[in-house]
Structure formats: C-alpha cells, structure tokens
Amino acid sequence: MNKEEQLDNVLAEAWKQLEDKKFKNQKDKLQIMEAIKLDSTSTINKLKKGLKIKIGWAVAITMGLIIFLLFQMDNAEMVKLISIGIISYILGTIAMLFSYRKINPAIGDKDILTSMKDNYKQIRGVLAAEQTWALITFIPAVILGILIARVMRGESIIECFTDPRVLKIMVISLFVLVPLMYFVSNKMNEKAFGSNLKKLEEDITKMETLS
Amino acid sequence: MKENEKEREFINQVEMHQGIIHKIIGLYIDNDEDKRDVRQEILCQAWKGYAHFKGQSKFSTWLYKVTLNTVLNHQKKKPQAEVQTIDESDQSTEKHELLYSIIKELNEVDKMLITLHLDGYGNIEIAKITGMTSNHINVKLYRIKKVIAERFKIEDAQ
Numbered sequence: 513m514n515k516e517e518q519l520d521n522v523l524a525e526a527w528k529q530l531e532d533k534k535f536k537n538q539k540d541k542l543q544i545m546e547a548i549k550l551d552s553t554s555t556i557n558k559l560k561k562g563l564k565i566k567i568g569w570a571v572a573i574t575m576g577l578i579i580f581l582l583f584q585m586d587n588a589e590m591v592k593l594i595s596i597g598i599i600s601y602i603l604g605t606i607a608m609l610f611s612y613r614k615i616n617p618a619i620g621d622k623d624i625l626t627s628m629k630d631n632y633k634q635i636r637g638v639l640a641a642e643q644t645w646a647l648i649t650f651i652p653a654v655i656l657g658i659l660i661a662r663v664m665r666g667e668s669i670i671e672c673f674t675d676p677r678v679l680k681i682m683v684i685s686l687f688v689l690v691p692l693m694y695f696v697s698n699k700m701n702e703k704a705f706g707s708n709l710k711k712l713e714e715d716i717t718k719m720e721t722l723s
Numbered sequence: 724m725k726e727n728e729k730e731r732e733f734i735n736q737v738e739m740h741q742g743i744i745h746k747i748i749g750l751y752i753d754n755d756e757d758k759r760d761v762r763q764e765i766l767c768q769a770w771k772g773y774a775h776f777k778g779q780s781k782f783s784t785w786l787y788k789v790t791l792n793t794v795l796n797h798q799k800k801k802p803q804a805e806v807q808t809i810d811e812s813d814q815s816t817e818k819h820e821l822l823y824s825i826i827k828e829l830n831e832v833d834k835m836l837i838t839l840h841l842d843g844y845g846n847i848e849i850a851k852i853t854g855m856t857s858n859h860i861n862v863k864l865y866r867i868k869k870v871i872a873e874r875f876k877i878e879d880a881q
Contacts, residue, residue, distance in 0.1 A: 519872045522818060527841040529819035535746040544734050544741075547766035554764060555798050619768045619792045621775060621785070624835070625854030627792045708798040711831075715795060718832040719855050722862055 555708055556631060557617040559638045563608060566642065570605040570649070574598060589663045597656045604648040611641030625719050632712045639701050643694070650693060654685050733773050737766065740783045747790045750826055750834055757797075765793045780851075787842075788852050791835055818875070825874055829867065836860060837867050 551557070577598045584590035615634055619627055658681055659672050672678050737744075744765055752758050769789045776785055826834055839849045846864070850857045 515872065516868075519868060519875065522875055523822065523841060523868075523871065526818040526822040529817070530823055531742070531746065533819060534823060535742055535749050540741075541734060541738055544737050544766055545730075547763045548730070548733070548770035550763060550767055552764060552767045552771070553760060554768075554793075554796065618771050619789055619796070621772065621788070622792070623852060623854030624788065624792050624795060627854075628795060631796045705798075712796070715831055718830060719853065719859075722859060 552617055554617055555705065556615060556634050556638075559635065560612065560615045560617060563612050563615070563638055563642070566645070567605060567608050567612060570601055570608065570645070574601040574605065577601065587663070589668050590660075592669060593656060593659060593663050597652050600649055600652040604645040607648065608641055608645045611637055625716065628712055628716055628719075632709065632716065635705055635709060635712075639705065643697055646693065646697060647690070651686065651690060654689060655682065658682055658685065729773070733770060736782050737769065737786070740786050743783060743787050744790050747787075747794055747838070750838060751794045751831065761794060761797050764797065765790050768793050784844075784848070784852065787839070791852070795831060795835070821874065822871070825871055833863060833867050836863055837871075840864055 577594055581591060581594045581598065584594060615638065616630075622630065658678060659669065662672050662678070663669060744762060748758050748761055748765075752761055769786060772785075772789055776782070826837060829837065835853065836849065839852065844852070846857045846860045849855070849860050853860070
C-alpha cells in the first residue's frame with residue numbers, strides 16, 4: 513500500500529469516527545419549523561433594511577419640503593431655494609432606490625465563489641450608495657440651512673452670496689463639514705463592515721489563487 | 724404543490740440531512756451565540772432557496788452549498804477561539820481528535836475543500852459547488868493532505 517492509499521484509509525476511518533462522535537445528527541423538527549419563519553440576519557439583508565428606512569426618511573423629508581414650498585409660493589427666492597433642496601433629495605432618493613432594487617440577499621443556487629463575490633459587491637454597493645446619497649443631500653442641506661433665514665427675511669439668494677460673512681460660513685462649513693462627514697462615515701462603515709469585507713476579500717483571493 | 728406540503732417536504736429533507744449543517748457549523752464556528760445565529764440563517768436561506776431547487780443535484784449537495792455559502796459569508800459576532808492543539812506524541816490521542824484539530828487549524832477555504840473531499844465529493848463536484856477550477860482544487864487538496872500526512876506521521880511503507 514503506498515503512502516497516498518494509506519493516508520486515504522486512515523482519513524476515511526478518522527472522518528467516520530469524527531462524524532459519529534462530534535457531529536451527531538440531532539432531530540429537532542420544531543427548531544427547523546421556527547427558523548424558517550424568521551427573517552434573514554445576513555449582513556446584506558440588514559443593509560437592505562437600513563437602506564429601506566433611509567429611503568423612507570428621504571421621502572418624508574422631500575414631502576415636508578414640498579409642503580413647506582406650498583406655503584412659500586408668494587416668495588420667488590424661497591421657491592428657488594427650496595426647489596434646490598427638493599431636487600437634490602429626489603436625486604439622492606432615486607440613487608438609493610436603484611441601489612435598493614439591485615440588492616438580492618438570497619444565496620440561491622450560486623456556487624460559493626460567485627456568491628462571495630456577489631455578496632462583497634453588494635455590501636460595497638450599498639455603502640457607496642449611502643455615501644453618494646449623503647453627499648448629494650448634505651451639501652444643499654448646508655446651503656439651505658445657512659440661507660433660509662435670510663431669504664425668508666426678504667433678501668435675495670444673490671445678495672446672500674455677495675455677503676462675505678455668509679460666503680465665509682458657507683465655505684468653512686462645506687470644506688470642513690463635508691470631508692469630516694465623509695471621514696466619519698468611512699470610519700463607521702469600516703468599523704461595522706471592515707472585518708467582514710476583508711475576510712471576504714481574503715477568501716476570494718484564496719479561492720482564485722494557489723497561494 | 725401546496726405551501727404546507729412543500730414546507731413539510733422541506734422540513735423532512737432538512738431533518739434527514741441536518742448532519743451537514745451540524746458538521747459545517749462545528750468545524751467553522753466556536754461560540755454558541757454565533758452557532759445559533761448561523762444555524763438559523765442557514766435554515767432561513769435554505770427555505771428561501773428551496774422554491775428554486777429543481778432537483779438537478781442531490782438535496783444533500785444543494786444543502787451543503789447553501790450551508791457553506793452562509794457560513795463563509797456570515798459576519799461573526801465574536802472572534803474565534805484559539806484552536807486547542809493536542810499532544811500528537813501522545814499515543815492515546817485518537818485519530819479522529821487529531822483530524823478534528825488539524826481541520827480546525829486550516830483556513831476557511833482549505834477547510835471547505837477537505838470537508839467536501841472527506842465527505843466523498845469528487846474534484847469535479849467540488850469545482851461545481853465552490854466555483855473553483857479542478858486544477859486549483861487538485862493542488863490545494865494535495866497540499867492539505869501532505870500536511871495531514873505529516874501530522875499523522877504516515878510514511879511510505881517501503
């Protein structure tokens with residue numbers, strides 16, 4: 513008997529013992545019945561739910577802005593200003609909706625490598641969509657927040673932009689708050705999903721290469 | 724097929740093959756909280772996917788794929804415990820304990836390959852389940868078995 517055959521025999525015997533001693537088949541019909549009624553707890557399913565909530569909020573804010581707009585119809589400058597907010601929220605929400613519709617948490621019949629790649633791509637996609645949404649809506653929200661009180665008092669948008677004090681606040685806000693928000697959201701995503709993504713990346717590489 | 728009938732059929736099938744789920748969870752996950760979560764997630768994913776299961780492969784092969792997919796994509800709540808090394812010089816150490824310890828020490832991909840191999844799947848079947856090429860599987864299995872042979876102290880009987 514050569515070394516390979518000898519090893520195969522030893523392994524087959526040890527594996528059988530291992531199955532009998534460590535992985536005994538436990539009959540638990542009730543647990544199976546209960547488990548299939550529950551919702552998936554996979555990362556991608558959690559992200560999908562989170563995205564749904566964010567879309568809900570974005571729609572609510574858009575509706576709120578539209579209602580606010582209806583009460584400001586006599587002020588042309590306010591109409592312009594609020595319209596910018598509404599358009600940016602609608603664009604951001606559409607981007608999130610596209611991302612939401614593309615998510616498929618079901619593993620299905622895909623092979624393991626394809627499934628891991630899909631999962632990796634989907635997690636990255638959702639995180640990118642959330643960041644894009646935040647950027648699209650955050651910048652107009654900052655501008656809106658700075659200008660709204662002045663425009664409501666009767667100043668025009670152009671007048672506000674020519675005031676060096678307003679410009680200074682706006683520039684500081686945008687150049688400090690936007691990168692800060694981007695940095696914080698990146699850090700939070702890394703903390704929440706970084707290890708998972710890294711593990712997926714490593715496993716994909718291990719499956720594709722011989723190293 | 725009515726929903727109830729389908730559910731009953733699924734539960735019976737899973738009950739028959741749930742050794743696969745126990746085995747993979749046992750080899751990949753150490754703490755009880757993660758074990759419970761992953762088990763629930765496997766059953767949930769299997770039930771969702773069962774509607775699309777056309778019976779082109781055996782139910783056990785399909786369940787194997789869903790189980791490995793779920794385990795490998797699962798985000799663990801707690802870091803894995805250190806693998807307990809066993810004294811290999813101790814003659815009383817049983818072979819299955821040694822094999823268990825060796826498999827637990829392997830990385831996730833190698834663990835998947837040797838488990839499928841030991842469960843009797845051929846390289847072509849493993850390639851279909853994993854999406855890896857047969858060549859890769861051949862080389863990786865050769866390397867894993869070499870490590871195991873060294874630990875089992877198997878030498879050429881010449």
